[in-house]
Amino acid sequence: MKKIFALALAAIMTASMATVAFAATFDQDPDGIQVGIQPDSTAGWTTADSSVTAVYKLDSSRAENVVDGKVTSGTKFEGGNRLAIPLIVWDDDTDGSKVGEYDSGDKVQWYTKDVDYKKASFKVDWKVGDAEVDFELVKFAGGVLNGLSNDEYVYCAVITLPENNGNKAVDLAGTIQAGTSSTTAKKGNSMKVELSYMPNSDDSYTSTNFSGGTLDTNDGIVSFDKSAGEIDIDFDAAVGTVATFTVDVSSQGKLNMAFNTDFDKDFGAMYNYANLSFLEFEGTPSFNKNGTMYIYAEDKDTFVYEVTEDGAKAIDATWNEDYEAWEFKTRKLTKYVISDVELDEKTVTEDTSSSTTDGGKDNPDTGR
Numbered sequence: 001m002k003k004i005f006a007l008a009l010a011a012i013m014t015a016s017m018a019t020v021a022f023a024a025t026f027d028q029d030p031d032g033i034q035v036g037i038q039p040d041s042t043a044g045w046t047t048a049d050s051s052v053t054a055v056y057k058l059d060s061s062r063a064e065n066v067v068d069g070k071v072t073s074g075t076k077f078e079g080g081n082r083l084a085i086p087l088i089v090w091d092d093d094t095d096g097s098k099v100g101e102y103d104s105g106d107k108v109q110w111y112t113k114d115v116d117y118k119k120a121s122f123k124v125d126w127k128v129g130d131a132e133v134d135f136e137l138v139k140f141a142g143g144v145l146n147g148l149s150n151d152e153y154v155y156c157a158v159i160t161l162p163e164n165n166g167n168k169a170v171d172l173a174g175t176i177q178a179g180t181s182s183t184t185a186k187k188g189n190s191m192k193v194e195l196s197y198m199p200n201s202d203d204s205y206t207s208t209n210f211s212g213g214t215l216d217t218n219d220g221i222v223s224f225d226k227s228a229g230e231i232d233i234d235f236d237a238a239v240g241t242v243a244t245f246t247v248d249v250s251s252q253g254k255l256n257m258a259f260n261t262d263f264d265k266d267f268g269a270m271y272n273y274a275n276l277s278f279l280e281f282e283g284t285p286s287f288n289k290n291g292t293m294y295i296y297a298e299d300k301d302t303f304v305y306e307v308t309e310d311g312a313k314a315i316d317a318t319w320n321e322d323y324e325a326w327e328f329k330t331r332k333l334t335k336y337v338i339s340d341v342e343l344d345e346k347t348v349t350e351d352t353s354s355s356t357t358d359g360g361k362d363n364p365d366t367g368r
Contacts, residue, residue, distance in 0.1 A: 030089030032102055033111060033120050035157050035178035036191030037088055041146040045091060045107040054145065058082040058138065058158070067140050077197035079164030084138045084156040085191065086145060087111040087120060087178055101187065110145060111155040113137060122157060123185040126174035132160045133176060161197045165283070168254065169196040199256045199283055211249075214241075215257055222257045224249040235279070237261045242279055244325070245333065247291025256283025259333075267337065270311050275340040278307065281333040294325035297338050302326075305343060307335040312343040 040049040055071040058081075071083065091107040092100060111120075120135045136158045142150045157176055164170050173194040179185030198221060210222050212231030217238075224231075226249065233245045242261060259281045268276055279295060295304055300319045304326040305312035315336075317328035326338075337343075 029116050030109070030111075031092045031100075031106075032090050032184060032188075033178045033180055034088050034090055034102055034108070034189050035085055035122075035176055036189045037108065038086065038145070039088060039108045039110060039147055045109050046147070048088070048090075048104055048106070048108045049146070054086055056084045056086075056138075056140075056144075058084050067138065067144055070144075077161060077195055079161055079170075079197055079199060081161045081197065083159045083161070084136070085159070085176070086138070086140070086154045086156050089115055102189065110148065110152070113153045113155070115155075117180070118155075119180065120155065120157075120178055121180065121182045121185045123177040123179075123182065123188070124174065126172065128174065129162075129170060129172040131162055131172055134158050134160070159193070164197055164199045168256075169198050171196050199258070215259075217258070217260055220256060220258045221254055223254050224252045226251050233257075235259055242296060244294045244296075244323070245291050246294075247287050247331075248289045249287070250289075252288050255285035255287070257285055258282040264307065264335075264337075267307055267311070271339070271343050273341065274343060277338045278335065279337075280307070280335040284332060284334050286332040288331070290329050290331045292327060293330050293333070294320065294323045294327050295336055295338065296323070296325045299324075301340075303339045303342050304328075305337050305339065305345075307337050312337065312339075312345050314345055 037048050038054055039046040056067045057071055057077075058067065067084065077083075087110075088108045089111045090102050091109075093103065093105045093107065122133050122135070124133045134157075136156055137153050138156045138158070139151060139153050140148060142148060142152070145152070145154065148154075157178060159176075161172065162170070171194075175190045175192055177185045177188040177190050179188045209225035209228075211225035211228035212233060214234045214236050215222070216236045228249055230246060230248045233247070234241050235243045235245070237260075239261065259279065261277065261279055263276070264278050264280075267278075297304070300321075304315055304317050306315050307313075315326075315328050317326045319325075320327040
């Protein structure tokens with residue numbers, strides 16, 4: 001299974017990247033700003049090439065915004081990604097039919113840092129979802145934008161996708177207009193933006209129709225084989241298999257199954273008298289049906305809790321001798337901790353699951 005992410009633009013992204021020299025000095029002040037249009041590949045003030053609209057995914061790992069790559073229909077978006085749309089400035093063709101307004105006959109150029117004024121206003125109309133759009137100076141490598149042979153800074157409309165901490169893709173659709181003021185932005189070219197973005201830091205997908213087996217910390221969104229019935233899902237980390245979840249996936253939709261075993265410093269500070277190991281399901285996936293969770297521990301003289309912001313929360317779990325694991329019923333996978341000593345509970349115990357029988361022992365005073 002591979003979800004297709006589409007960024008439908010007002011223009012088709014099919015232009016070749018020319019490497020003609022760029023005239024850095026403007027011979028006159030620009031009259032306005034536009035988004036969704038770019039110059040043709042001729043140096044200096046040129047005509048507009050409205051058949052090409054460039055959108056770029058930014059590399060946020062550096063202090064400056066360095067272009068990472070041109071967006072295509074197969075590009076994968078995630079919560080928190082930043083997309084840059086280069087802006088142009090235009091000079092009015094007073095001999096044209098639309099004096100004082102942008103028209104296809106006007107002269108255009110990239111909005112670089114050499115332009116006299118350093119401002120832009122946007123009119124953003126999101127029909128589906130919401131995202132911030134900011135005015136930023138972005139560095140582009142030479143040859144990436146038409147007419148720029150050397151590294152160049154160009155002002156852009158930068159879309160910051162919201163964080164996605166859920167289990168499913170989120171849609172974003174609407175239009176962006178640009179101008180020197182809010183008034184002129186309303187009269188500017190309207191650029192259409194349509195895309196879907198996945199949960200944060202979802203770096204990979206499992207194979208189509210997952211019917212049981214092993215998931216590791218690099219896996220994210222899982223598409224289940226809906227005819228598989230009850231399956232076992234083993235969660236493998238660097239230390240080995242840390243848990244197994246047995247659940248019926250009949251008619252189960254896609255879920256974010258990303259997990260980690262990172263140590264929670266804040267939680268650990270609350271219980272500095274205990275040796276703790278963690279298991280966190282980052283997307284808190286919720287299944288259609290209850291399943292049985294097995295969290296493996298070194299021995300039965302341990303304690304299992306759900307991790308909350310306030311502290312440890314009791315789980316109705318029992319020790320399974322055969323699995324050498326703490327066993328409990330649940331349909332939602334959250335964040336758990338194994339402790340070598342009993343922890344002071346900070347939250348009220350909620351008995352929302354059925355206990356299991358295994359002939360083993362119950363943890364004292366914890367409802368397990």
